[in-house]
Ligand SMILES: Nc1ncnc2c1ncn2[C@@H]1O[C@H](COP(=O)(O)OS(=O)(=O)O)[C@@H](OP(=O)(O)O)[C@H]1O
Ligand SMILES: [Mg+2]
């Protein structure tokens with residue numbers, strides 16, 4: 003859970019007033035204070051960083067590794083979550099649902115990507131973004147109706163109105179190719195689009211990748227119950243993890259850093275006591291293969307089907323013990339934005355994640371996880387047993 007960081011880096015104080023030492027080329031070193039962006043004053047200080055991009059430095063015991071990135075990512079995810087929630091309230095109606103009209107989620111997708119990219123650009127102008135969406139469907143006369151809706155939506159949350167060209171440019175900041183060197187963000191403005199439309203689980207997902215590894219991950223889960231055993235109680239969870247610092251949950255739009263509590267994957271040691279979760283959509287995971295794996299593992303509880311990276315959130319806080327994402331088609335390449343934030347949150351909660359062959363997910367290749375097939379996440383106690391059952395069931399198919 004604490005990764006390979008020096009001990010001094012693991013003992014960050016609970017207060018949020020610390021030095022952020024950033025790796026990755028010419029990233030600046032900044033000082034963050036406060037608990038929401040509105041009360042931050044960023045002071046850029048030139049510190050001679052090593053040319054070796056993966057070198058971390060300790061300046062004091064108040065050091066926070068990726069402190070500014072963490073705060074900005076939370077701010078961006080909260081803001082985008084508000085945009086999505088506003089769209090749901092305003093545009094998702096009985097009528098759109100019965101007509102299977104996907105336009106509300108499309109408006110929210112573009113709006114959320116523009117808002118996150120606006121905030122990232124303000125604080126990290128040199129960081130590229132690998133985002134799911136692009137502005138193609140918003141261009142020209144054909145895209146006019148949708149474009150106007152997106153522009154109206156985005157301008158409800160900006161300080162000053164932005165032009166439609168500016169908003170399209172912000173959306174297209176997500177076109178970066180990714181790769182093994184330097185820093186980039188990856189964004190899924192709404193993961194679980196179908197869950198969003200049903201009023202069920204969806205997530206705003208943002209992660210920072212430096213030198214091919216996920217270092218910071220934030221999941222905004224507006225419809226996730228804050229406590230598992232109170233499904234009809236308070237909803238809205240934000241999960242955050244930074245490499246080597248553990249994983250935390252707090253209320254989405256809640257009390258800030260003071261509200262954070264550490265989360266841990268479950269300790270279930272016998273798979274017969276395990277609960278697993280998987281996609282609702284049969285096209286995204288093989289429900290037949292997962293039923294066979296469950297039999298091999300003596301799992302008798304029904305699977306929990308849930309959209310989006312909320313499945314990672316469920317395993318990270320011990321609501322479920324296993325997440326199975328089993329390829330339906332060998333040709334499908336998982337996208338980095340569908341897994342980056344969830345991946346670090348699982349690792350930092352003490353769980354493990356690999357593909358179906360037990361290989362770590364490789365975020366260094368580009369926009370997709372082209373070296374991997376499927377995803378398996380589980381608590382560390384049962385992980386190897388789960389992978390054995392997956393391998394037996396899939397019999398080398400992938
Ligand atoms: N064939 C196939 N196999 C695997 N995954 C696929 C496939 N097709 C699409 N996708 C991606 O699945 C993302 C949603 O995954 P979920 O686990 O939330 O699925 S589901 O919503 O329960 O159906 C979904 O993300 P969003 O588009 O952000 O919702 C897609 O990127
Ligand atoms: Mg997605």
Ligand SMILES: [Mg+2]
Nearest residue numbers: 134190192193
């Ligand atoms: Mg999406």
Ligand SMILES: [Mg+2]
Nearest residue numbers: 134192194195
């Ligand atoms: Mg999509």
